[in-house]
Amino acid sequence: MSVNETREKLLETALALIWQSNYSVVGVNEICKQAGVTKGAFYHHFESKANLFCEATAYYWQVVKQDLDAIFSPVNSPLEQLENLIQFLFKSKLSDERVRGCPFFNAGAQIGTDDEQVIEALQHLSQMAITYNLALIKALDAGDYLERSGDMQQQARLMxxxxxGVMSYAYVQPDVDTIRKDLPEGLYRLLGVKQAYWFTVSPTWEAEPSALKQMA
Amino acid sequence: MSVNETREKLLETALALIWQSNYSVVGVNEICKQAGVTKGAFYHHFESKANLFCEATAYYWQVVKQDLDAIFSPVNSPLEQLENLIQFLFKSKLSDERVRGCPFFNAGAQIGTDDEQVIEALQHLSQMAITYNLALIKALDAGDYLERSGDMQQQARLMxxxxxGVMSYAYVQPDVDTIRKDLPEGLYRLLGVKQAYWFTVSPTWEAEPSALKQMA
DNA sequence: TGACGATCATACCGATCGGTATGTATCCTA
DNA sequence: TAGGATACATACCGATCGGTATGATCGTCA
Incomplete structure (x- = not known):
């Protein structure tokens, strides 16, 4: 196994395990065991468990960013982008029944406030997500798809x-059909998409298998 | 210390500690230490840590229910009820900077899927909350405060x-002013309250100190 | 008064936690 | 080909985890 292979195997295993339960519960031993490496290897690549989590956050984002850039590609209309986002959220996180919610959506709630670097990593991640939301809202507004204009930065946060919230709900109540309905309904309502455009667009984005997808 | 005192002290201490960090991180030892009782007392009153959590959930709900019943009192108009709810969510969970989010809003994300009785306790709690939301939505709809009627059960879930989501965000980003704005804005949008009624009502509910409030 | 159950307090259990110390095999470079 | 850095593997550390076994103290009621 090459250097990067070991490192990435650890990152992906950690993501998968945290995904399925949570940061506090998943131990370094278990991560190593599942990844098929020893503790010596773990602490050779990462200085601590918290550091691993931060690296995993960055790794995760790096992969997700590719999806997001495809979803929000300028070749898609704003409405298609929104529908793609819904498709993405649904497919990547809810299709497999064993996986509920998203480790980073949930992570804020999983981690004690004492670990500063972890908090910062999560804040950065959420800021990135909000930035993408903001771009979408600006596009929707520019395309006159929205009933009213408002504080778009705020709307991005509301999104x-x-x-x-939906992702966390899915964690406790993995009712796929319900989530499938609530996700678009809530977003259309929150953003104030003109009702004429509701449920009128088919997504142009399709989930592709990737390292992170296989984890789910 | 009487029997009920010890038991309630344990429940409240557990809630406070879990509130501040999370279920996995908070140990039985720490709960006992903070509560000023010994482990013997703990396991005399509760058969396990998970059982304590379930009991604490019920205890928490029992206290919160009183607030909710006051908030949704028929003497208040639906709009006042909504404003009261916002006030309640904000005051009870965000006023103290050290406390971020809600232990039971977050708990779904904090607990491994392996503990069945804990999951059930949380599902029950969320179902209760949704039931209250549903009543509010029905009242708003009946009072013609909403722009459109829809699946009210779903709207209660969206709420x-x-x-x-807002509560969890507050956990990572304890930015009180932002939350203060986002909470009503999002709810008005989600529920589709007619814009003429936005921000027009003053709350009639005021937080009163209680055992659980002091925890915060 | 004496027996008994309720309410704890103390001491301890094996398991597991995150992390480390040290040894070793491999590889690149000089 | 010597030597040092890289990439691990193994064994172990003290601390803490949830949980238990046992005994002391108390009020209660026969």
């Missing part, structure tokens, strides 16, 4: 709040 | 999702 984030809501998506976060 | 829950959003509130959950």
């Amino acid at each position: 984030y709040h809501y998506i976060h | 829950y999702h959003y509130i959950h």
